[in-house]
Amino acid sequence: MTVTRFAPSPTGHLHLGHAYSALFAAARGDRFLLRIEDIDITRCRPEFEAAIYQDLAWLGLEWEMPVRRQSEHLDDYRHALGGLESRGVLYPCFCTRRQIKDEIARSPSAPHGPDGPLYPGTCRRLDDATRARRMADSEDYALRLDAARAAALTGPLTFVERGDTVAVDPGLLGDVVLARKEIPTSYHLAVVVDDALQGVTLVTRGQDLLPATHVHRLLQALLGLPAPAYHHHGFVLGPDGKRLAKRDGAQSLRALRDAGRTPAEVRAMAVVA
Ligand code: GLU
Numbered sequence: 433m434t435v436t437r438f439a440p441s442p443t444g445h446l447h448l449g450h451a452y453s454a455l456f457a458a459a460r461g462d463r464f465l466l467r468i469e470d471i472d473i474t475r476c477r478p479e480f481e482a483a484i485y486q487d488l489a490w491l492g493l494e495w496e497m498p499v500r501r502q503s504e505h506l507d508d509y510r511h512a513l514g515g516l517e518s519r520g521v522l523y524p525c526f527c528t529r530r531q532i533k534d535e536i537a538r539s540p541s542a543p544h545g546p547d548g549p550l551y552p553g554t555c556r557r558l559d560d561a562t563r564a565r566r567m568a569d570s571e572d573y574a575l576r577l578d579a580a581r582a583a584a585l586t587g588p589l590t591f592v593e594r595g596d597t598v599a600v601d602p603g604l605l606g607d608v609v610l611a612r613k614e615i616p617t618s619y620h621l622a623v624v625v626d627d628a629l630q631g632v633t634l635v636t637r638g639q640d641l642l643p644a645t646h647v648h649r650l651l652q653a654l655l656g657l658p659a660p661a662y663h664h665h666g667f668v669l670g671p672d673g674k675r676l677a678k679r680d681g682a683q684s685l686r687a688l689r690d691a692g693r694t695p696a697e698v699r700a701m702a703v704v705a
Contacts (some may be wrong), residue, residue, distance in 0.1 A: 435633045438495075439623070441469040442480035443683040446487045447548045449638070449668040449676040452703040457636045460488040460495050465630055466495040469620055486601075491695050500630060502622050509617030511606030512625045513575070515655050522610065522703065524573040525555040526566055528573055533692040543606055547597045547642045550606030551576065557702065576607040578606040579650070586653040591645055592661045604646040624648050628657035 436457040440450060458464040468484070470476040481501075488495070516522050527535070536542045536549045543550045556578060558566075567573065584603035590597045610621045617625075627635060635645075642664040652659050667675040676683050688698050 433462050433633070434460060435463045435465065435631050436636055437465040437467050437627070437630060437632050439467040439469050439626075439637070440484055441472070441475070441477045442477060443472070444480060444486060445625070445686055447484055447668075447683045447685065448688075448698070448702045449677045451487075451491055451685060451698060452668050452704060453636070453638060454488055454493055455491070455699060455702060456663075458495075458520050460634055460636055460663070464493075464495050465632065466499045467630065468499060468501045468503075468612055469619070469622070470501055471617060471619070473503065474504075483686065487689075490689060491685070491699065500626060502617075502626065505596055505626070506616055508629060509611070509622055511657055512621060513616050516577070516610065516651075519582075519585060519654055521578050521654060522525050522575045523556055523558075523578055523607075524563055524567055524607070525551070525576045525607075526571050527551075527554055538629045543603070551608075553607060554557075556607060561575065574609045575611040577610050577647070577651075579603050579607050579647075582654055586603050586650060588651050589653055591649045591659060593642070593645070594663050595625045595661075598645075600646050600649045602646065602650050604643050608647055610651075611631060620644060620647050620651065624651045624655070624657065628652070628655075628661055632660050634663060636663045636665060639666055669705055 435619060437459045438450075438454040440446060440454075446454075466488070468481055470481065485499075513522070531554070532551060535552045539552060542552045565597055579602050586602075586695070589600040589602075591600060592598070608620055609618050611617055626632075642662075645662055645664070651657075670676050670683060685698060688701075693701075
């Protein structure tokens, strides 16, 4: 029994790339779930969420109810965060974006990931007394994963991508943010907790998230959660040969529908080169 999911964020209208992703997941799953990733309340809007349901139904997709909305499950993430805390793999980070940028500029040997420089680890080196004092002063902070310490606890890990075994590189994205002072989660933590709680066995999503899977596998091992299999797919390209983005309004499913395209036509357009 393969359980798949489509997990859009309601930060804009769905486009052909989302249609491909959703159709791909639905075709691979004996059970197909929908999840609304609406943790970033500053960017998510109720009208985009309503549009997601309409657009997917218009395409002809059916999903199981109830839909999981991340904003309704903060306690689940808080609980997982507590589990990570008790394993000693979290530390508070007080750095502002500006400070991180300056620190990276000062240290050319700072670690790099697939998308550029990684967090240089400034706050990992703070002593306990300083941490306690700064947290009590209620400075804003994020909780970061100490990737090296986490990897030492789990030992070597692998995940399955398109049937191949991939060795986890625990430091690939560095010490990622797992929560903020006011929000007990981040994308990485929520996705791992949700996929486990929803019983997802095959995670299908765009190739851009392949690096994140290294972090996700690490978190699954730390939290004692099952590891789903993965299939990261390519992108639907726009007329300019570039990957579609939510700002490319013309390719949104609603714009195509309003221009008279049928669901069958749109399904036929949602292909990966
Ligand atoms: N919410 C993510 C996005 O819209 C997808 C996350 C996932 O599939 O793991 O890009």
